[in-house]
Amino acid sequence: MATKKIFPTKSSSSLIPWLGIAFIVMLIDQLSKITITRTFQLGEEKFITSFFNLVLAYNKGAAFSFLHNAGGWQRYFFTGIGIAAAAYIIYLLKKHGGQRMFSWALSLVLGGAVGNVIDRLLYGHVIDFLDFHWAGWGHFPAFNIADAAICIGAALFILDELRRVNK
Template sequence: MQNKGQLRLFLVAAASIIVLDQVTKLWVRNNLALGEVVPQTSFLNLVHHENTGFVFGLLPGQVSLPIATAIAVLIIILLARHYLSSKTALSNVSLGLLFGGATGNLIDRLRLGYVVDFIDLRLWDDFHWPAFNFGDAAIVAGVILFIYSLYRTGLFARVYHHGRASKD
């Protein structure tokens, strides 16, 4: 596939996630009171949660550190996309998911001072996974797909063998 096609995959994945993330968060803010829980199934609730911290609500109340971290992550994603020796459709989609998810959450932090989370999964009994949003889900999916794309292209094997050769 041509370089323009690869770039298009990256941009479509990123833009799709940003739009989905922001539209769903807007719906939550307009339709659910803060803290409101709306059961959907036996294991899924919609909630309105404001995350002022990092992942899983760690370090609540931080403002500049999560913003700086998000900007650094976005730069790293762009550098990875630019310098990746084997640019496949899968690597471009995965990096687009990462970029879109991180951008969606950064938009929240810059505009609102917190990230809107609304998906609440009950895994068993009373254990709930920390609330998340579509941007978060895209980041997780992007990481998994990116690692898989590196495995498929043999990059992990080349790095492993190169590292072992230099130690021997």
């Protein structure tokens, strides 16, 4: 008697490692934020090197505090965008799980997006703590592990597209 597989194993099995990477990114992000919030007071800085500090900052807006003073609606707006992006990324991972660099990029962006959505849902803001600066040039806006993962994922998207165009 022949059996028919209802769910194709290739696409669902290739999704698991990419979701695992996203989960690890989200976990490291959340653990680092818990550590910082238990160690620092809001606005407190700790000098690490001549170009890097740790600081506890809250961001109610998006990247670079965009819309941070918008009155509160932005929390729900950016949470919705994060959830929609996560759903679309999971769809793309399921469809393109065999494309390694593309899937790495998606996984990093997914883990970062979920990490920041968790902050917005639990606290109403994103916890930032990485503060890079250059003598005389001022400080780059504080960010977190999730933001770094999203940026690295975006860079991998660009690199993947450049490689694809050159083929």
